[in-house]
Each structure stands twice: as C-alpha cells, then as structure tokens.
Amino acid sequence: MxxxxxxxxxxxxxxxxxxxxxxxxxxxxxxxxxxxxxxxxxxxxxxxxxxxxxxxxxxxxxxxxxxxxAYPTKIWDQAVPTDPLVYRLYEVVGVYGETLKEVIQEKFGDGIMSAIDFSMEVDKIEDPKGDRVLLTLNGKFLPYKSW
CATH class of the missing domain: 1.10.260.40 (lambda repressor-like DNA-binding domains)
Known part of the structure; x- marks a missing residue:
C-alpha cells in the first residue's frame, strides 16, 4: 500500500x-x-x-x-509558506480575515463557513491591464449552537 x-x-x-x-x-x-x-x-x-x-x-x-x-489527515505546515502564490493567499487572509469574519457574522450570525460542505472555483478574467484571478469560495454557513 x-x-x-x-x-x-x-x-x-x-x-x-x-x-x-x-x-x-x-x-x-x-x-x-x-x-x-x-x-x-x-x-x-x-x-x-x-x-x-x-x-x-x-x-x-x-x-x-x-x-x-483513503481518508486524508489534513495537516499542513504551520509556518508561513514561501511560495509566492500561496503566500499571497495567506496575506489575503491575514489582511482581510478579520474583515471577512465581521461581515459574514453580521450577515449570518455567530458561526463559520464550512470547508466540508464547500465548493471552490478558479476562473480567469481577461483584462487589458493584466488578467485577473477570480476565486469563488462557496461554503455552507454553520451557526454556533448554545445548549
């Protein structure tokens, strides 16, 4: 195996x-x-x-x-990556993560976006000033529950 x-x-x-x-x-x-x-x-x-x-x-x-x-064990290196593309995605989350959290929770309430019930698309948008990357992250909202 x-x-x-x-x-x-x-x-x-x-x-x-x-x-x-x-x-x-x-x-x-x-x-x-x-x-x-x-x-x-x-x-x-x-x-x-x-x-x-x-x-x-x-x-x-x-x-x-x-x-x-086989079911994966989803472990990744916790250090900030050095690959420029992956690093820039970390940068987006670092700069806009708290903003996304605030906006999502304002619209949906206290909870998270699922990465299990989730889909993602990567598209190219041609632009004369330089082609654009369009990332669409589509995750189910999962509210936190009280008990």
Whole structure:
C-alpha cells in the first residue's frame, strides 16, 4: 500500500508524461478540476467510482486507486509558506480575515463557513491591464449552537 505523498507523486508524473492539465482531466471525467486537484494532492478522499475513473484515465494501478479513496489527515505546515502564490493567499487572509469574519457574522450570525460542505472555483478574467484571478469560495454557513 502506498501513502498519499507517493500517490500524488505518481499522479503528477502521469499527468506530466501525458501533457495533461487539471482542467482537461476534470472536463474529460466530468469532475470539478479544483476538487480533482485537491484529491490528487491528497487533501480529499475520492469516492470509489471517482478514484477508479482517475486512475484508469491516467493509467495508474490499484495502489494509487486505494490511496485516492483513503481518508486524508489534513495537516499542513504551520509556518508561513514561501511560495509566492500561496503566500499571497495567506496575506489575503491575514489582511482581510478579520474583515471577512465581521461581515459574514453580521450577515449570518455567530458561526463559520464550512470547508466540508464547500465548493471552490478558479476562473480567469481577461483584462487589458493584466488578467485577473477570480476565486469563488462557496461554503455552507454553520451557526454556533448554545445548549
């Protein structure tokens, strides 16, 4: 049995070897490219039918399929990342996190946005001044309960 790290390495190697993009794989398999990428990077488990479709599409074996289906342990490095794109997302949360919390709680009440009942889209908006990245985070609101 292989772990999620080895699974990810094999998936990325197959993707590169075949000259594929996450967008193409997602479109061909009828899956969200964002969810597909997250599962292939080991941060989500894939239902059996999706794991089988991904591994068949990429020509990978049953060990990768089994690893895709395994429940992940969602641990990430707690240090601020140095990759510029990931760092900028940390910066957005650092600068606007409290603002988002205030606005969300003012509109919904005391609670959180689910990252379980959640979807995300990444879109490109062409602009003559420089193309724009549009991130859409869509999570169910979960109110805190009192008892």
């Amino acid at each position: 292989i772990d999620k790290v080895t699974m990810t390495e094999q998936i990325i190697a197959a993707k590169l070897e075949k000259g594929l993009t996450w967008e193409k794989i997602g479109k061909d398999l009828g899956m969200s490219p964002v969810w597909l990428t997250s599962a292939c990077l080991g941060m989500n488990s894939a239902p059996a039918e999706k794991a089988e479709a991904i591994t068949e599409y990429l020509g990978l074996g049953t060990e990768v399929c089994t690893a895709l289906k």
